[in-house]
Amino acid sequence: MYNTLTRRKEPFVPVHPGRVGMYVCGPTVYKPSHVGHMVGPVIFDTVKRFLAWVGFEVKFVVNITDIDDKLIIEATKQNCTVPEIAERVTTDYLACLKALGVHSIDLFPKATDHIPEIRAMIESLIGKGHAYPSCGDVYFDVSSDADYGKLCNRDPEQMEAGIRVEVSERKKNPGDFALWKGAKPGEPSWPSPWGAGRPGWHIECSAMSFKWLGAPIDIHGGGLDLQFPHHENELAQSECHLGHPFTKYWMHNGLMKTGDKKMSKSEGNEVVVSALLKRFQSEAIRYLLLSSHYRSPIEFSEARLLEIGRTLEGFQRFFELFKRVTKASFHELKTMGHRDPDRFNPSSLEDGFSRDMVSLAAGLVECLADDFNTGGAIGSLHEMLTRLNRFVAESRVEETADSGNITQLIEGATLFRECALLLGLFEESVQKDPGEKTELVDALMTLLIELRAQSRQAKNFAMADHIRKGLTSLDIVLEDRPGGTIWRQS
């Protein structure tokens, strides 16, 4: 995997054999999640799926930052309390994750539940000479850390030249950052040796990651925009506190763009997930996020989502075909759920369908093993789909219902499902716009299909085509399959 700290790909060797601790920076919960917030969770969910499948025991933690200046401002604006905002936005965030198939996060610790740990860490940093109280605040002293800037490869002096915010009088060096912020009247606060206040922005992640994952942890992830200052500062304060490394592998995902600009709450160009989910299937959103490499920027557009919708229909049709032929539901196929080297070894098989499927699956695994190349893996998924469809066509299993072929088809589809689940795709069957399809519609369709079948039998193709064209104008497509005519809404 690519490690931001070393700026190159490295073999993944966890700190403790067999176990992996992964911490990903979650949201500051002051505004509903936009699609950009989903990139990291979906990527790291996939990372965990893969690592777990390979055999590691993975603990995956995503924090919720529920106290911050932004929350205080938002609460004032909405005339409610900070916890109310935090609660509401957190609920939205969790619902979005669930919709996108992000199920692998083990814990969502909240900053406000870790004030004692945060205070203790600040005390330790002051004790070691890395931090100093100043007018009710406490700052981290950047000049006390010789390594400062190592994550982002930056020289503190050079950074001053590009500084674009006012430097507070309370700081010793312009690069110093707040560990603790004294409260102004009316602001939410907690007692501390430096006066009532709240934690600064970066300290909560350090404190929570130590508490829930220990140190050093294996993987620390987040968006590219967190690299500086958030992660640089986390790294500095953590290593000064610990006296040893904080994180072995740093992973950063690319940012989402709209119209060539970064999507962000402050740009005001964000596409809110909950609204998007009303108009597009969640699967298409997940597919979009996984279709390019996680370190690249992703351009968001509805046109692209629509295109992916067409792509997904091809998979959907296969699942329906699979059910018609095997009488089994693709979404209920039992997979192994872990790596079995024998099953991913094509050389042990004779030429043919099974061998092709295994070799495509092995290719997919190789993609994921190479810095989580989900785009390449999706390519393999498409090739597997084509191979499955080709098998159905060549074996004529739809007409013959040959039991040997059915067994092979089920095996192939099971392998495909195992691969798709590594990406979190096709987990559940997609119900297409329910409500339209009622018993009455079903009965009427059966009648029309029967009438058309009779017309065709009588060679009255004009009538048969009239029926089909009429249905087409109602967005209903008929397909004459070997086992009879089927219909679907387009």
Place this chain on the structure above:
RNA sequence: GGGCCCUUCGCCAAGUGGUAAGGCAACGGUUUGCAAAACCGUUAUUCCCCGGUUCGAAUCCGGGAGGGCCCUCCA
């Protein structure tokens, strides 16, 4: 001023020294009464440009052009 990164078919996109995956779109073919779906085939002798290294480069090095992100709000 400094740091990081990107540029591959009409669009999206994989590929990190061994001779260009995949998707969408388009066009042929098989199939079909005709369709639909599916399958097969075609669509980049070429990877922003110019040099260099190498038996061999989209991949490495140097230079140039264009674009993005970051330098204390951000996933």
